[in-house]
Amino acid sequence: MKKRILKFVIIFIFLILILFVNAESCCEKTINNQYCVEASQEECSGNVAYEERACRYTTFCRRGTCINLDEGSCSRDTEKALCLSKSGASWDERDRDEIAVCQKGCAIFGTKTAFVTEIQAKELAMDYGISYDFREDLNNERECTSLVISKDVGACVERKDYETDCKNYVLREECSGENFEFYSGLLCTADELEGVDCAPNSKETMCYEEGTSTKVYFKDTCGNRANVYDASMFLGNKNGNPKEQKEYWTYIKEPSCIVDSSGNCGDCDYIGGSVCGEATTPNPKYGNSVCQSMSCEYHGKTYEHGESWCADSPGTYPHLPMKLVYNPANLDLTQKEIDNIAKVREELENTDKYNIPGSRYYKLVCWDGEVKPYECMDYRQEICVEEEIVSGFTHAECVANDYLSCSDITNNEQCESTTNMCRWVQGYRVDRKNVNEKAYKNEPYNEEEQGTCVPLIPPGIDFWNPESNGQNYCTLAGSIVEIAQYETHWMGDSIDVSPSRADVRDKYLEKTNRCYSSCYAIPGYGVNFVGDENYKNEIEPLIRDVGSKNRDLEDLKKFTKAKNSELGISQIEGNLFISDRRGYYCEGATGEIWGDEIKCSIIAGKNTNQNEKKIRKAPIFWTNEEWFNSITTKTGALGDCGYKENIVGDSEGSILSEYITSEWSKVNKKGAPTGSSTEYKIWDGSGWIKENFENYLSENTGIFRVGGEPNMTTCVDEDGYTYYPDSNGECNDD
Amino acid sequence: MKTKRGQVTIFIIIAVVVVAFIALAYMVYPKIKSNFQTETKNPQAFISECVEDELNEYVDLISKQGGSLDPKLYLPYAGYNTSYLCHTPENYLSCAPKKPFLQKDIEDELTRTITPQVEACFNSLQLNYEGKGYDVQMVPGKIKIKLLPKKIIGTFDYKVTLTKDGTETYNLFNIMLDNNLYELIKISDIIVEWAIVYGKIDPISIMAAYSYIDVKREYPTWGDVIYILKDKEVGGEFRVLTRSFAYPPVPS
Numbered sequence: 001m002k003k004r005i006l007k008f009v010i011i012f013i014f015l016i017l018i019l020f021v022n023a024e025s026c027c028e029k030t031i032n033n034q035y036c037v038e039a040s041q042e043e044c045s046g047n048v049a050y051e052e053r054a055c056r057y058t059t060f061c062r063r064g065t066c067i068n069l070d071e072g073s074c075s076r077d078t079e080k081a082l083c084l085s086k087s088g089a090s091w092d093e094r095d096r097d098e099i100a101v102c103q104k105g106c107a108i109f110g111t112k113t114a115f116v117t118e119i120q121a122k123e124l125a126m127d128y129g130i131s132y133d134f135r136e137d138l139n140n141e142r143e144c145t146s147l148v149i150s151k152d153v154g155a156c157v158e159r160k161d162y163e164t165d166c167k168n169y170v171l172r173e174e175c176s177g178e179n180f181e182f183y184s185g186l187l188c189t190a191d192e193l194e195g196v197d198c199a200p201n202s203k204e205t206m207c208y209e210e211g212t213s214t215k216v217y218f219k220d221t222c223g224n225r226a227n228v229y230d231a232s233m234f235l236g237n238k239n240g241n242p243k244e245q246k247e248y249w250t251y252i253k254e255p256s257c258i259v260d261s262s263g264n265c266g267d268c269d270y271i272g273g274s275v276c277g278e279a280t281t282p283n284p285k286y287g288n289s290v291c292q293s294m295s296c297e298y299h300g301k302t303y304e305h306g307e308s309w310c311a312d313s314p315g316t317y318p319h320l321p322m323k324l325v326y327n328p329a330n331l332d333l334t335q336k337e338i339d340n341i342a343k344v345r346e347e348l349e350n351t352d353k354y355n356i357p358g359s360r361y362y363k364l365v366c367w368d369g370e371v372k373p374y375e376c377m378d379y380r381q382e383i384c385v386e387e388e389i390v391s392g393f394t395h396a397e398c399v400a401n402d403y404l405s406c407s408d409i410t411n412n413e414q415c416e417s418t419t420n421m422c423r424w425v426q427g428y429r430v431d432r433k434n435v436n437e438k439a440y441k442n443e444p445y446n447e448e449e450q451g452t453c454v455p456l457i458p459p460g461i462d463f464w465n466p467e468s469n470g471q472n473y474c475t476l477a478g479s480i481v482e483i484a485q486y487e488t489h490w491m492g493d494s495i496d497v498s499p500s501r502a503d504v505r506d507k508y509l510e511k512t513n514r515c516y517s518s519c520y521a522i523p524g525y526g527v528n529f530v531g532d533e534n535y536k537n538e539i540e541p542l543i544r545d546v547g548s549k550n551r552d553l554e555d556l557k558k559f560t561k562a563k564n565s566e567l568g569i570s571q572i573e574g575n576l577f578i579s580d581r582r583g584y585y586c587e588g589a590t591g592e593i594w595g596d597e598i599k600c601s602i603i604a605g606k607n608t609n610q611n612e613k614k615i616r617k618a619p620i621f622w623t624n625e626e627w628f629n630s631i632t633t634k635t636g637a638l639g640d641c642g643y644k645e646n647i648v649g650d651s652e653g654s655i656l657s658e659y660i661t662s663e664w665s666k667v668n669k670k671g672a673p674t675g676s677s678t679e680y681k682i683w684d685g686s687g688w689i690k691e692n693f694e695n696y697l698s699e700n701t702g703i704f705r706v707g708g709e710p711n712m713t714t715c716v717d718e719d720g721y722t723y724y725p726d727s728n729g730e731c732n733d734d
Numbered sequence: 735m736k737t738k739r740g741q742v743t744i745f746i747i748i749a750v751v752v753v754a755f756i757a758l759a760y761m762v763y764p765k766i767k768s769n770f771q772t773e774t775k776n777p778q779a780f781i782s783e784c785v786e787d788e789l790n791e792y793v794d795l796i797s798k799q800g801g802s803l804d805p806k807l808y809l810p811y812a813g814y815n816t817s818y819l820c821h822t823p824e825n826y827l828s829c830a831p832k833k834p835f836l837q838k839d840i841e842d843e844l845t846r847t848i849t850p851q852v853e854a855c856f857n858s859l860q861l862n863y864e865g866k867g868y869d870v871q872m873v874p875g876k877i878k879i880k881l882l883p884k885k886i887i888g889t890f891d892y893k894v895t896l897t898k899d900g901t902e903t904y905n906l907f908n909i910m911l912d913n914n915l916y917e918l919i920k921i922s923d924i925i926v927e928w929a930i931v932y933g934k935i936d937p938i939s940i941m942a943a944y945s946y947i948d949v950k951r952e953y954p955t956w957g958d959v960i961y962i963l964k965d966k967e968v969g970g971e972f973r974v975l976t977r978s979f980a981y982p983p984v985p986s
Contacts, residue, residue, distance in 0.1 A: 032806055033806060036830070037807070038823055054824065056827075063830055068834075068838070071835060071837075073835055073837075075831050075834035075835065076831075076927070077831065077930050078831050078834045079830050082830075082832070086834060089834070089835070127880070127882055128882075270945055271942075306938075306942070365938055367941060374950075378953055378956075397936075469982075
């Protein structure tokens with residue numbers, strides 16, 4: 001009791017200290033002129049405000065809209081003290097969208113537009129010495145920039161004494177003066193313009209930016225830009241209509257041709273993936289400029305301008321489908337998509353091949369004829385996913401790897417749902433409880449809840465940094481301690497009874513046969529029932545008295561059901577690496593299983609009534625192979641934990657990061673371990689360590705029971721779950 | 735006699751060749767010309783040349799440092815201390831803008847920084863002209879650096895009167911740099927907006943709206959995002975550094 005009180009006091013003090021040391025505090029202004037920073041009072045400048053809480057919760061650093069009326073600019077979510085430090089600024093607690101003076105509109109300066117506030121428009125007009133028009137109704141940038149300004153432009157003819165000049169696309173107001181004549185909508189090549197010698201030029205074309213696109217234009221012999229290049233419209237081109245051609249060189253016209261590979265149309269479209277450039281191929285009929293494709297060549301494939309895809313970066317899963325992530329429950333998927341996602345999810349389980357240490361996802365974009373790489377967040381905090389949005393055009397995104405939500409999920413169905421980036425690993429739960437049913441029930445194994453939900457794509461961890469949480473995370477999440485307990489004959493060595501304590505020491509088979517608790521932790525337990533031949537071939541040479549009978553796993557499960565008569569179970573034969581102890585199946589029971597049934601009654605063999613209350617739950621694992629696979633799979637899925645090869649094929653550094661050790665211990669009357677033998681590392685990431693394993697098997701310290709009946713003490717909590725007593729032999733489920 | 739005349743002839747020929755060479759060099763190499771013509775150099779051109787390089791350096795530095803010549807809250811990146819335009823030290827929460835009126839801040843800081851150089855250049859102008867026999871009257875005025883679309887304008891409201899054989903008065907000196915820092919700052923405002931609301935923005939969406947801007951995005955350290963904006967046509971680069979909606983590196 002005293003110890004408990006002391007423990008509580010220590011914890012209480014520790015918590016207080018944590019609160020005290022880690023308390024947030026905010027300084028209005030520091031001695032080095034920073035506003036609203038979390039700093040100690042000593043760092044605050046002079047007589048400024050200071051509070052012991054995060055800045056966003058203080059009055060002086062609250063966030064609101066900072067307004068500068070001189071410039072007409074407004075900054076949202078700005079800290080009050082910082083705002084008021086700016087000359088001419090005022091602070092408003094309202095959101096920027098609620099403040100009239102902060103609203104932007106479309107300012108029109110001649111033929112140019114800008115999406116600004118009205119005050120900003122006034123400033124710009126003053127800077128340039130021009131007038132402006134302000135459209136409040138156009139309140140988004142796209143509408144403003146795509147606004148077509150109807151302009152009165154045309155040919156401007158200047159008649160000098162000795163010559164006559166003509167310029168195209170001149171604004172009416174710019175073509176004013178005594179010697180100037182303005183012809184609205186006409187080109188300098190129009191016949192109507194007397195004395196003007198400009199003619200169509202077949203040798204030169206030019207690139208000119210109009211809006212967001214740079215197009216190809218004809219030039220005239222005076223060097224003026226004419227209409228958008230259309231080869232069929234050149235005078236005398238037999239492919240065109242002479243009347244249309246004449247009009248084409250008389251009036252300013254909107255383009256009507258379609259860009260194709262011939263190079264005969266100059267109506268390039270940036271959004272559509274073409275831009276004006278010097279001709280290489282195809283060679284245009286007139287001039288030397290064409291609409292060039294902005295597509296990209298990459299690893300033998302052509303990508304269009306604007307197309308994006310996921311890079312095949314080392315150690316990542318290539319081309320993850322977007323619907324792996326964006327897959328809300330109500331989204332209709334085709335069967336092909338469903339199958340593809342299932343296949344991808346299954347392949348992602350191979351954490352030795354995909355998402356290995358050092359791997360990082362990248363997105364590639366074809367832009368302006370160039371392939372541009374964009375990295376997703378490091379440590380696989382983001383992954384790259386892609387989809388084909390129209391035939392042959394892919395779109396990729398770096399999206400968050402939502403692995404954090406997996407730890408909150410405690411059931412298989414939700415974990416494996418395609419709306420989660422998680423997978424289910426059968427076996428241990430996070431709380432280490434056994435939630436299986438009693439062994440005699442149908443389907444005693446609770447596949448739905450007996451397991452852990454782990455990330456589908458393991459995040460990266462800075463395991464090389466001893467000061468980070470990385471190593472702790474792997475250790476805490478991946479450490480397992482299991483105590484497998486054996487029952488020896490109560491008479492021990494004093495009688496020629498086999499198996500004696502010495503026999504248990506010498507014969508490995510006896511260890512598995514006489515185990516009654518956490519037997520799956522024993523290397524080779526259930527080896528006759530394993531499905532993986534590699535595991536069996538690896539472990540069998542290491543253990544003696546290899547059993548010769550093979551039975552399938554169903555037989556093993558039947559033993560644990562202990563159902564009445566209908567099973568017809570015969571006595572376990574001695575060559576199977578499974579427990580033959582009644583204590584393995586029944587709480588408080590001792591002795592060997594005999595007869596056709598396993599009956600959990602108070603006195604073995606003397607009571608034919610089945611005591612269902614005494615029947616144990618189905619174990620978390622049936623065999624050592626299952627246990628081994630579960631813990632190694634879980635370790636690999638948690639993150640950069642355990643024995644893994646990195647992207648350069650190096651695994652040397654991680655060999656110490658995943659291992660199994662084992663030792664023998666004596667247990668006292670209450671079943672608690674006392675004393676121990678040498679601890680041997682019997683397995684590491686590279687495999688079973690033969691010499692250590694053999695030493696472990698031949699360890700000279702046997703298990704000795706100190707007098708009396710073997711004590712099968714276990715504890716049962718209020719929910720009916722079984723757990724071990726502490727080192728004092730006390731049942732304490734705190 | 736013949737020998738003596740021959741020697742003279744040779745010397746004359748050599749002299750003609752030298753003069754011709756000098757004349758040719760004078761015509762072909764303008765710098766030589768201008769060095770001989772310093773006294774007729776326009777004061778406007780003098781000031782412009784004197785200030786331009788240093789102003790360019792400051793513009794370059796302030797751009798690479800995210801809008802500050804002397805950053806306080808910054809991250810060392812690629813050789814420069816880049817200041818945060820939007821920052822929060824907390825995880826999972828949105829950032830707060832740290833330079834609400836960035837354009838004005840930059841204009842003020844450039845003005846403040848270039849002022850000593852401008853004053854020194856005008857002093858140098860005065861000395862230069864006085865050395866050539868001019869009487870120089872100078873009235874110092876306001877110095878201002880302004881960012882405009884596709885250019886940076888420096889206006890120095892000095893009045894300089896030069897007197898020698900006549901009087902010439904020069905009012906209002908200008909310097910202009912081809913640099914689209916103005917628009918890069920406008921785009922940085924958009925990036926900060928997105929950082930506040932969403933954490934970050936896809937660079938492609940910026941490039942689609944501004945075809946002449948190239949945008950790179952990187953994650954220099956945990957939680958930080960940096961955008962490097964470049965104007966492909968006019969020139970200019972600007973770095974935008976944010977820390978918003980960050981989360982701890984490993985599950986805790």
